[in-house]
Amino acid sequence: MPTTTPSPDTELASEQEHLAESRRQLARMRERTAALDAGAAADWVSREFLESTFALRMKQLADDPTVPLFFGRVDDESGERFHIGRRHVSDPQGEPLVVDWRAPVSLPFYRASRAEPMGTVLRRRYGFERGRLTAFEDEHLTAGEQTEHSAILEAEIERPRVGPMRDIVATIQPEQDVIVRSELARSVCVQGAPGTGKTAVGLHRAAYLLYAHREQLTRQGVLVVGPNASFLRYIRDVLPALGEIEATQTTIEELATKTLRSVAPKQEVRGHDDATVATLKGDARLAEVLRRALWAHVVAPTEGLVVPRGASRWRVASYEVEEVLDGLRSRGVRYGAARAMLPQALAHRVLVRMELAGDSPDDRVQDAVARSAPVMKYAAEIWPAVDPAKLLWRLLSEPEALAAAADGLLDPDEQAALLWAKPPRSAGTARWSLADAVLLDEAVDLVERTPSLGHIVADEAQDLSPMMLRMLGRRSSTGSLTVLGDLAQATTPWATRSWAEALAHLGKPDAHVEELTRGFRVPGEVIEFAARLLPHVAPDLAPPTSVRRTRGELTVTGGDVVDHVRDAVAREGSVGVIVPDALVPVTAADLRAAGIEHAVLGEREDDVDQHLDLVRASLAKGLEFDHVVLVEPAAIVAAEPDRVTGLRRLYVCLTRAVTSLVVVHEHPLPEELVVG
Ligand SMILES: Nc1ncnc2c1ncn2[C@@H]1O[C@H](COP(=O)(O)OP(=O)(O)OP(=O)(O)O)[C@@H](O)[C@H]1O
Known part of the structure; x- marks a missing residue:
């Protein structure tokens, strides 16, 4: 049995003194940060940057006396000991008094066992009452003790729940820790029964990654996606309690609304689809319908291009223009990016003609030709700009437009179900539903690539439609994902049937699927x-x-x-x-x-x-x-x-x-x- 209180008084007193000293040093670190002067920065951009960095640091160094500064300790074979807490605290010489739970030296606190002590001889857990250290409990990992029972751990798991969710940093379990600390490049999917800690694990993984890849992820962004606003309010304190205020917490609806507003300002999700229509709109086949509808705007030229320049008129035959279009279509870039390349590609053909005629034009001539009115006009006609909202509005309003794009993909009944009963007069007056806004997000991305974030945590992911999954997938195309869910809790008509399918829609078919079955909530x-x-x-x-x-x-x-x-x-x-x-x-x-x-x-x-x-x-x-x-x-x-x-x-x-x-x-x- 691990030893619990009553412990030798001197040992407890010494731990209490360590806590008091850690608090003093944290206060010192805070004072030092407060005294830092952003005014010394060379310009206002650096000053703004420094000011926000200092403000963030001050928040991270805030000391809430009700929250213990450390909750555990590990002693290694060489006699070194590390107190483990929510943030790093050091003395003026830089000696750590408390190490961050995410630091590599903290790992044995979560993972070491008698079977694999990881160089650790002692694991100590502390008991607190209102911020006061009142007890500790030791586990000697190299001694031949048998039972691994922790009263402090048990008390934490059994505690009554009040208010929003709390962090579980003092008691992360080994199987959870493996997920929390899995590397950034790796996407992970966690299937877990109710109360197995999926949400907790996802949030702690976000905190861990922000610590381990601070610079990269601060630049690229971390997003936590939950099912609704009440849920977000329930989890909102966890990351700040871990010193992380950089991650954005949002819902699919908020993300989709943002896209809606980017193409139609002040729009809201106002429409409603019945379950069958919403499911159909969430089907991945719609991605192909949109893609076809968009690219159908690129039309074969009926006439070649003619560019007057000085006394000459340069011609590019329509079959050559078709070659140019094919070349651009096959480059694998977005519609908008390929469209932007077209004038230059046409100008290049004109230049080739000039060279054949014995001229020696340079790049400036190509630029001038590309920007000339005849080329711009011609390019805009064969490769027009497309407004994604209008594209979708047409598909949902005009049976012929939908039939052309959905041929062989959606049967006539499905097409009929998709069409609005009373089409709005314009995209601007449409009452877009959530499923529409998600389709719009796809359309926007087909025209212009959506920037990718560094990492996304997607909670209750079993409830997302294929199109919603694609929406998150494109936001993590160069980043990674933590996908959390429980197939047994799937309650949307468009819910995913399997994680393999969901991961394919997310664009991460190789993500690792872990299962959690030990429940911490439900008795x-x-x-x-x-x-x-x-x-x-x-x-x-x-x-x-x-x-x-x-x-x-x-x-x-x-x-x-x-x-x-x-x-x-x-x-x-x-x-x-x-x-x-x-x-x-x-x-x-x-x-x-x-x-x-x-x-x-x-x-x-x-x-x-x-x-x-x-x-x-x-x-x-x-x-x-x-x-x-x-x-x-x-x-x-x-x-x-x-x-x-x-x-x-x-x-x-x-x-x-x-x-x-x-x-x-x-x-x-x-x-x-x-x-x-
Ligand atoms: N290692 C742990 N130590 C203490 N408490 C834990 C631990 N893991 C999870 N919990 C607690 O268990 C409860 C359930 O956790 P959480 O909400 O993350 O589970 P979940 O798997 O997301 O559940 P659901 O599927 O019902 O949404 C929370 O109160 C959480 O703090």
Whole structure:
């Protein structure tokens, strides 16, 4: 057994002194940064850069007395010891008092075991109470101890959940750490049962990569993509708590809206597609339809090019122009880039004619010819500029345009389904749906290459359509991805069927797929209950297990929802009342009438900070609460377009509880949930 408190008082006192000294040194580092003067910079650009660098550094050096400066220690064989914390702290001589958890020397803290001690003789974990170091616990990795049980680790996993998600830096598990520290060039896909820490792992990987490749990733950017705004609010504090404020956190809808606004300012996603149409619009075949529709704008010339210059008239025959077009088409560049090359390519042909006639024109002549009115006009006619929004608007409005581009790809029924019932008069007045905006993103990229970021973390990726996956794929074409999800929790009609398929759409077919099955959220009794649905929703997946010591409390009952909520609210920790979407108004009214204060998730900016959240079933994904009151499971299932999706939605809702789950129902439970 590792030794726990009570420990020798002197050892505890010495650790407390180390903490106090680390805090003093952190304060010194902060003072030094505050005294740095950006005014000495040579010009305003450098000054702005320095000022923002100093401001960032000040934020990173902020000391929150409630957050321990270090949480662990490793002693190696040579007698060196390293205290491990969220940030690096050193003394004036540069000697480290605390090393960053992401530094290579911290690795054994997460990975060393008795079987593989990695040169480490001791691993120490610290217990804190309100920022005060109160206990420690040692594991001697080279001694012949048998049990690997940590009370401090267990306490961290068992702690009640309050407010937004917290970092897990003190307790990252070896199988999670392998993902967190996998190299930047490598794309990783994590399939994981509910509560196995996918979101946590993705965020910690972003923090790790930003540390290990700071300069590159600050330049190229890191993006975290989550399913909706409430989820982003739930995770928003994790990266800043790890000192990382550079990563952008967003949703697919926000990304698509940005694209929409880039072609049609002030536009919003306002339209709505039914499930069949949205699924069709999310189909990867649409990428080919768009590509064909765009490139069909390049037309074979009916006449050759004539360029008057001085007394001469230079001619390029139409068959030669066709050769030029073929050459540009086969270069593998975007429509817009190839279009920009056309005048020069035509001018080059004119130059060849001049040379054949005995002239010796130079580059300046070629430039002048390329910029001349006849060449520009001719080029614009055979290779016109295309507005991506108009391109899409035409495809969705004009049956002939769609038929021409979709021939052999979409059958007549599919084409009919895609067309707007009442086409808007112009692209500018269209009510674009989310699926449309995603198609627009594809069209924009066909015209002009979308810049790639350094790394993207895509959470709940099982719910993305092929076209949405392509959207993220093009934003990481030269970067890498962390793809997180659970096929059993897929609830969109266009959800992916397999990770191999999703990764192919993302352009990363070789990404490594890891599976996590040890659950840190849902206690045993609750996860076993939820897992009854697994054979019906994802028969190929391994059933999740729980590492929680407590078995949890599961109650399946009738009675008044308000009474159950009242009981839950009286307990420690957060409470989520998860109801079928349609029951939100009546449940909110009942809670109000009973004087129970609550927030309706998704309605307010501070929703995830509340003690009690009323959560519509369709918004529960990714969240967790100490106590969950789940109302009318059968109605949650019935609200979805098909049974499997309904059962998956229910599986998501059943797996949000950390301590207790009360299922309240009047109608019979779905039969898949009843065994025997
Ligand atoms: N190593 C760990 N130590 C302590 N807590 C952990 C650890 N890993 C995960 N957790 C906790 O378990 C809970 C679930 O984690 P997370 O939300 O990342 O899981 P998930 O796999 O994304 O779940 P879901 O599929 O339901 O969205 C969180 O409270 C997280 O802090």
